Amino acid sequence: MGKLGWLFFILFIIGLTGGIYFYKTKYTPLVEENKALKKENKNLKEEFLAELKSLKTVTPKIPKQEPQKEAKKEPLKFEFKLSDFFAKNSTKLSTKGKEIISNIVKTLENENFEEIEILLYPQSKLQVRRALNIKAYFVRKGINKNSVWAWVKNSGKKDKVIITVKWSV
Secondary structure (H helix, E strand, C coil): CCHHHHHHHHHHHHHHHHHHHHHHHHHHHHHHHHHHHHHHHHHHHHHHHHHHHHHHHHHHHCCCCCCCCCCCCCCEEEEEEHHHCECCCCCCECHHHHHHHHHHHHHHCCCCEEEEEEEECCCCCCHHHHHHHHHHHHHHCCCCHHHEEEEECCCCCCCEEEEEEEECC
16 A cells, blocks of 8 residues: 555545544534423423413313503594685686695594595586595595595585594594
8 A cells, every 4th residue: 555545544544543433522512402302392392281281170260351442543634715725616626625634644644544535516517526626636645545445425515525534433
């Protein structure tokens, strides 16, 4: 065997010795510790299940408590003159109308509201387009389109724009 052969043989013996050393000093204790932890875990699980069973017999004796319900806020209702929002025979929002909507949106910025309803009285053919334009401006100001409702109903008031904010519970 040449020098290179002896070198590989010595390296093999060193590697084998290191492997045996690692197996005896590191691997075997970890395996034993893992076995002990598994046994302890099994014992703890059995104790936990026994404790849980004993609690089930006690639980019915504890009176049920109803969760406290948060008081629902009354809707916030704004009533404005139709002329504050639109010029006569126009569906275009006035500057004052845009300012009113912007102020409402600012007021609701950090509030948890459910929806906004816009209600106009059906006094002319323009009312539907007017209601939709008010809704569109709310949406442009950042309100979710699914949270704004525009209505033209007889329950509205003549020459009025009624904006109602309903709160989430």
